[in-house]
Amino acid sequence: MSTHADSALAHHFESFEQQRTAASLGMWLFLAQELMFFGGLFTCYLIYRSLNSLDFAIASSELDITLGGINTAVLITSSLTMALGVKAAQLAKKNQLIGYLLATILLACCFLVIKYFEYAAKFEHHTVPGQHFEFHVPPDLIEKFELGPERLVQMEKRAEIFFSVYFAMTGLHGLHVLIGIGIAIWLLFPASRGKFNMDYHAPVENFGLYWHFVDLVWIFLFPLLYLLGRNIHA
Amino acid sequence: MSAHTDTYDPKVNYLNTDWSIKSWLLTLDHKRIAWLYLVSISGFFVLGGIFALLIRLELLTPQGDLLSPDGYNRVFTQHGVLMIFLFLIPSIPAVLGNFLVPLMCGAIDVAFPRLNLASWYIYTIGGILIVIALITGGVDTGWTFYTPLSSTYANSQVMFVALGVFIAGFSSILTGLNFLVTIHTMRAPGLTWGRLPLFLWGTYATSLINVLGTPVVAITIGLVGAERTLGLGIFDPALGGDPVLFQHLFWFYSHPAVYIMILPAFGVISELISAFSRKRVFGYSFIAASSVGIAVLGFIVWAHHLFTTGMSVYAATVFSALTMLIAVPTAVKMINWTTTMYQGAVKWDTPMLYAVGFLGLFLIGGLTGVMLATLGIDIHVHDTYFVVAHFHYVMVGGAIMGFLGGLHFWWPKMTGRLYPESFSKVSAVLIFVGFNATFFPQFILGYMGMPRRYHAYPEEFQVLNIFSTAGASILGVGYLLPLVYFTWSIVAGKKAPENPWGAMGLEWRIPSPPPTENFVKEPVITDAYDYEHEILKEQIEEIARDEAAAVPSTA
Ligand SMILES: [Cu+2]
Numbered sequence: 197m198s199t200h201a202d203s204a205l206a207h208h209f210e211s212f213e214q215q216r217t218a219a220s221l222g223m224w225l226f227l228a229q230e231l232m233f234f235g236g237l238f239t240c241y242l243i244y245r246s247l248n249s250l251d252f253a254i255a256s257s258e259l260d261i262t263l264g265g266i267n268t269a270v271l272i273t274s275s276l277t278m279a280l281g282v283k284a285a286q287l288a289k290k291n292q293l294i295g296y297l298l299a300t301i302l303l304a305c306c307f308l309v310i311k312y313f314e315y316a317a318k319f320e321h322h323t324v325p326g327q328h329f330e331f332h333v334p335p336d337l338i339e340k341f342e343l344g345p346e347r348l349v350q351m352e353k354r355a356e357i358f359f360s361v362y363f364a365m366t367g368l369h370g371l372h373v374l375i376g377i378g379i380a381i382w383l384l385f386p387a388s389r390g391k392f393n394m395d396y397h398a399p400v401e402n403f404g405l406y407w408h409f410v411d412l413v414w415i416f417l418f419p420l421l422y423l424l425g426r427n428i429h430a
Numbered sequence: 431m432s433a434h435t436d437t438y439d440p441k442v443n444y445l446n447t448d449w450s451i452k453s454w455l456l457t458l459d460h461k462r463i464a465w466l467y468l469v470s471i472s473g474f475f476v477l478g479g480i481f482a483l484l485i486r487l488e489l490l491t492p493q494g495d496l497l498s499p500d501g502y503n504r505v506f507t508q509h510g511v512l513m514i515f516l517f518l519i520p521s522i523p524a525v526l527g528n529f530l531v532p533l534m535c536g537a538i539d540v541a542f543p544r545l546n547l548a549s550w551y552i553y554t555i556g557g558i559l560i561v562i563a564l565i566t567g568g569v570d571t572g573w574t575f576y577t578p579l580s581s582t583y584a585n586s587q588v589m590f591v592a593l594g595v596f597i598a599g600f601s602s603i604l605t606g607l608n609f610l611v612t613i614h615t616m617r618a619p620g621l622t623w624g625r626l627p628l629f630l631w632g633t634y635a636t637s638l639i640n641v642l643g644t645p646v647v648a649i650t651i652g653l654v655g656a657e658r659t660l661g662l663g664i665f666d667p668a669l670g671g672d673p674v675l676f677q678h679l680f681w682f683y684s685h686p687a688v689y690i691m692i693l694p695a696f697g698v699i700s701e702l703i704s705a706f707s708r709k710r711v712f713g714y715s716f717i718a719a720s721s722v723g724i725a726v727l728g729f730i731v732w733a734h735h736l737f738t739t740g741m742s743v744y745a746a747t748v749f750s751a752l753t754m755l756i757a758v759p760t761a762v763k764m765i766n767w768t769t770t771m772y773q774g775a776v777k778w779d780t781p782m783l784y785a786v787g788f789l790g791l792f793l794i795g796g797l798t799g800v801m802l803a804t805l806g807i808d809i810h811v812h813d814t815y816f817v818v819a820h821f822h823y824v825m826v827g828g829a830i831m832g833f834l835g836g837l838h839f840w841w842p843k844m845t846g847r848l849y850p851e852s853f854s855k856v857s858a859v860l861i862f863v864g865f866n867a868t869f870f871p872q873f874i875l876g877y878m879g880m881p882r883r884y885h886a887y888p889e890e891f892q893v894l895n896i897f898s899t900a901g902a903s904i905l906g907v908g909y910l911l912p913l914v915y916f917t918w919s920i921v922a923g924k925k926a927p928e929n930p931w932g933a934m935g936l937e938w939r940i941p942s943p944p945p946t947e948n949f950v951k952e953p954v955i956t957d958a959y960d961y962e963h964e965i966l967k968e969q970i971e972e973i974a975r976d977e978a979a980a981v982p983s984t985a
Contacts, residue, residue, distance in 0.1 A: 208539040208616075218541040218615040225607045225641055233645035236679055240653070240664055243675060326661030353669045360662040360669070364653060 204396040212395045219398035227409050234413055237368065241361050241420060251354035253425025254337055258323060259362070260314055264422040267310050268414065274303035275411040278404050285400035288393040293400070297387060300407065301380045304373050311370055323359050331355035337428065362421055369417060372410045379403050438950050443846065443943040458543035459946055464529035464844070466550050471517050471525065472913070474557060478512035479909065481505050486868075486902040489895050494885040502885035503570035510573030515595050516557050518825055519602055519687065521833045522694035523609070523640075524553070527633050529844060531609050533937040533944065534627045536618025536953035541611040549604045556598030563590035572883065574680060577665040577673040581657040589658060592651045599644045599651075602690070606640025609633055620955035627935055627958045628704075628711060631718040632697020635725040639686045639693075643729070647683035650676060674739055681732035689728045691825055692792075693721055695832025696763055699785050702835050703767050705933040706782035707774025710959040713766040720759035727756050734803055738812045746805055753803035760796055764789065775965070779931065780851060783858040784835030791827025791865065795820060798873065813883075816876025819869045827865055834861070834912065841916065842930045846943040847923030853915045860908030867901025934958050 209215040245252050281296030322330040331352045333343065343351065383403060386392065392400055444461045447453075454462060484505045488496045497505060528546065532539050540546050563569055569588045571580045580588050613626070613634050626634075654676070656662040663669040665676045696717075704711040711717065733741060733749040741749075767789060776782065798820040802808050811817060842848055871894040876882075880891050887895070929938040935958045940949060957963075 206543075208537065208541075208543065214615055218611050221614055222542060222607060222611045225610055229603050229607070229641050229645050232642050233649050236646045236649035236682075237653075239679065240675065243672070244670075248670065325663055350670070356663055356669045357671055360664050360671075363660075364656060364662055364664065368649075368652075 204391070216398055219402060223402040223405050227405060230409060234365075234368070237361070237365050238416070238420075241365065244357055244361060245420075245424075248354045248357070249425070250341065251351045252358050253428045254333055254351065255331065255355040255358035256421060256425055257428055258321075258331075259422050260317065261422050261426070263310050263314050264418055267307050268418050270303050270307050270310070271411050271414050274300045274307070275408055277303065278407045282397070282401050282404040285387070285392040285397040286394055288390070290387065290390045290392075293387050293392065294384065297380050297384055301377055304377045304380070307373055308370060308377075311366065318359070323355075325356050325360045325363065329356050329359070331359075334429075365417055365421065369410065369413055372413070376403075376407055376410055379406070438945065440941060442945065443941065444946045445846070445943050447946055456547070458539070458547055460528050460532050460540050460543065460546060461844070461944065461946075461948075463546050463550055464525050464527075467520060467524040467528060467553070470550075470554060470557065471520055474512050474516040475909075476913075477561075478509055478517055479906065481509035481512065482902065483906065485509060486899040488885055489887070490899045492887050492889045492892050492895075497885055499885050500570060503572075503883070504568035506883060507569050507572050508564055511560060511569070511591060511595070514573055514687070514691075514825075515598050516553075516560065518691045518829055520553060520598075520605075521691075521829065522698060522836060523602070523633060523636055523690075524550075524605055526629075526698065526833070526836045526840060527605070527609060527636075527694065529840065530629060530937060531612055531633060532616065533940070533948060534630050534935060534958075535612060535616050536621055536936055536949065536955060537612065537616040538948055540608045541616055542608050545604055546608055549601045549608070552604070553598050553601035556594040556596070556601065559590045559594035559597065563587040563594065566590075574684070575651065575654060576680075577654060577657075577676040578667060581654050581665055586658075589655060592655055596648050596651050596655070599648045602640045603644045603648075606637035606644075609637040610641065613637075618953050618955055624715070625955065625957065626718070628700035628714070628717050628721075629694075629697035631721045632693045632695075632700070635721040636690050636693045638722070638725050639690050639728065643683040643686040643690075646679060647687075650679040650683070674736070677736055677739060678733065681735045682729070685732040685735065686725070686728040688821075688824065689724055691829040692832075693724060695788070695829045695836075696721060698832045698836035698839070699767060699788050700763075701933075701935065702781045702785040702839055703770050704959050704961070705839070705931055705935075706777045706779060706785070707771045708777070708932070708961045708965055709770055709774035710961055711766070712769040712772075713762070714959065716762050717766050720762045723759040724756060727752070727759070731756060734808070737805060737808050750803050750805050750808075754800055757796065757800050764793060764796075780849075780854040780858055781835045781839035781931075783855060783862075784831050784838065787858065787862040788828060788831040788835060791823055791831060791862075795823030795827050798823065811876050813881055814876035815872040815880045815882055818882050819872035819876060822869045822872075827869070831861070834858075837912075837916075839931070840937075841919070842926030843937055843942050843944070845920055845923070846926050846941075847919045848926045848930065849912075849915050849919040849923055853911060857908050857911035857915075860904055860911070864901050864904030864906070864908050868898050868905050869901070871895070871897040871901070932964075934960055934964065 205212055205215055209218070277296045277299040281293055281300060284292035284296055318324050322328050333348060333351055337343070338348065380403065383399060386399070444459055454466070457463060457466075484497065485502075488494065488502055488505075494502065528540070567585060567587050569584065569591045571584050571588055575588070575592060580592070613630055617626075653662070653664050657665060663671050665671045665673050667673055700711055700717055731749060731753040733745060734753045737746055737750075767785075798816070802811070802817065802820055838849070838854060875891055875894050875898075878891065880887055926942045928940070928942055930942075931938070934956075936953055936955065937944075939953075
């Protein structure tokens with residue numbers, strides 16, 4: 197048995213194999229934890245959606261589908277660059293890894309910038325929950341669904357629930373993107389020192405898993421928040 | 431394991447290798463982290479106990495004369511928050527679990543030692559926030575933070591407490607994750623799942639709940655926070671939000687949280703009863719499977735906390751039936767433990783006193799749980815002292831008895847010292863008697879209709895309340911004694927041998943206290959409950975000795 201004084205194998209592990217299994221199982225458990233964390237929010241969404249489906253559909257049609265769509269494409273692309281980055285780390289291709297990490301960071305920032313413009317528009321239109329919240333049902337829909345004045349007042353309140361759920365879900369997701377950017381930047385340092393190879397690449401691989409998870413959450417958020425009930429104007 | 435060197439010095443162990451403050455606060459050794467937790471949870475236990483004392487003093491008389499109504503609300507809230515989130519939930523997993531999981535696995539440490547230390551810091555930050563709230567005025571929502579009381583009407587200290595609970599929650603998620611990975615990947619060769627000590631099975635089941643349940647309460651409390659600070663209105667009835675949804679989400683975690691407190695205690699009790707009955711634990715696989723079974727079932731019974739809140743009668747019936755189902759794996763355990771003792775060579779050392787006390791108290795706690803699962807009875811006694819007595823029988827009679835039993839059992843291993851057996855026996859008896867005197871009258875009070883969470887009550891309830899308060903003072907003395915003699919034993923206790931109880935677990939075959947690297951030689955895994963074999967060996971040796979002694983006299 198050798199000493200691993202300056203090797204990447206921590207002293208309490210027997211082998212790289214054991215260390216890798218532990219890191220990977222740990223990451224999957226962490227993602228399970230994340231799933232339950234978001235799961236609470238998705239439950240809120242599903243319950244309110246099923247109780248107020250028309251109200252949610254009308255409020256949801258206010259969201260900017262173009263920006264949302266572009267963001268979906270941006271995030272999926274970043275997942276691709278990250279997957280390629282993991283491959284590069286395994287093959288110990290230092291420069292490729294740095295490139296892919298930078299691309300992922302860039303796309304993630306791009307996502308947040310677009311999100312910023314979406315949020316800003318909501319502040320302008322007063323559809324941010326709180327004291328200044330205002331929501332007006334478009335006239336054509338009032339006519340189409342024959343909404344009486346009482347129902348209209350109710351609907352404007354329900355819209356605030358929709359936007360509460362919207363901000364909670366996209367906000368928490370955005371926070372995860374932000375944390376992801378932080379981790380990716382932090383990974384650049386060991387990557388530039390060429391630390392990763394076939395034996396030791398768990399940090400990159402685990403961050404990849406995290407990043408795919410963040411992407412996957414958005415893949416659910418986009419249709420649930422932006423697309424469901426879009427046909428309401430038709 | 432490269433660290434097993436030939437230069438092993440038996441005088442150096444994990445405690446005396448370095449005494450500097452830095453070596454403790456930055457330690458990555460799971461055994462030292464167990465100590466960090468033990469010191470912090472003891473502090474919170476004392477603090478929570480002081481609040482319990484205030485509650486019992488207030489209830490000595492029917493009038494509210496010691497505390498104002500608001501003050502009383504704050505006191506019982508702080509008692510609940512401190513005891514549940516900062517003491518009970520981390521108690522066995524974070525202290526005994528941290529110390530024992532690697533030892534029982536035959537490993538040098540947990541899978542992620544840095545994360546382990548970080549968990550303690552996270553826990554400490556959560557604890558500090560909660561204490562800040564307490565100092566600056568306290569919170570009166572109860573430990574359950576029901577909306578809209580917590581989101582709209584409560585004072586702003588509720589945000590500190592909520593944030594503290596949120597943060598401390600991540601400590602238990604990360605500890606659970608660490609244990610799951612450790613048990614999966616760090617077991618020594620030969621330690622198959624079927625040979626895993628039952629304490630590890632209990633820890634495993636607990637960790638599952640920690641990882642899968644805690645995030646739900648975290649996001650729920652996070653949403654209450656977002657409602658207060660950002661004006662989001664997810665539980666706000668004014669917008670059509672549903673406060674009852676909060677209760678569902680809260681109990682989705684907080685019912686399983688009861689099992690976070692009790693499953694590790696089950697694990698401890700399995701070890702104690704086998705060791706002190708000198709007998710193989712009866713129905714090993716049933717005890718192991720029932721732990722995991724309880725963890726899984728525990729996730730689908732939460733709505734029994736909402737029978738009076740408003741729920742369809744069909745849902746209520748289903749949740750009532752599911753809740754009763756939990757009694758099955760629990761009864762499997764009780765029966766297996768008593769059967770283990772049956773025809774065993776039972777030794778009444780202190781840990782065994784706690785284990786047997788646990789059996790009695792948990793039996794009452796469990797059976798009244800079945801009563802409460804029954805819709806008719808639950809609606810009658812909901813929010814009365816009957817419920818208070820029930821969950822104290824489970825959490826104090828169950829979890830704390832298990833914790834203290836385990837602490838007495840493994841104390842010689844943790845410290846290398848023996849505690850005074852006479853004192854510890856007295857305290858075990860005091861705790862058992864004091865506990866029953868405190869909480870049994872509360873069953874009767876609740877059944878008579880005394881509601882919980884009021885600082886005053888009708889005069890006809892006073893006699894039983896005096897009983898309860900008197901019992902609480904006995905209980906208090908019972909809890910103070912271990913604090914004193916444990917501390918004393920560290921300084922002046924007799925040196926403990928490697929295996930003072932003659933127990934079979936892996937942790938008893940290394941020095942007390944263990945060296946930093948845990949195992950001096952590569953650990954050899956054997957059956958952790960092979961007492962029959964051991965006893966047989968002793969008997970054969972004894973016969974051989976007798977025969978040898980008999981030879982000269984005949985000659
Ligand atoms: Cu429950």
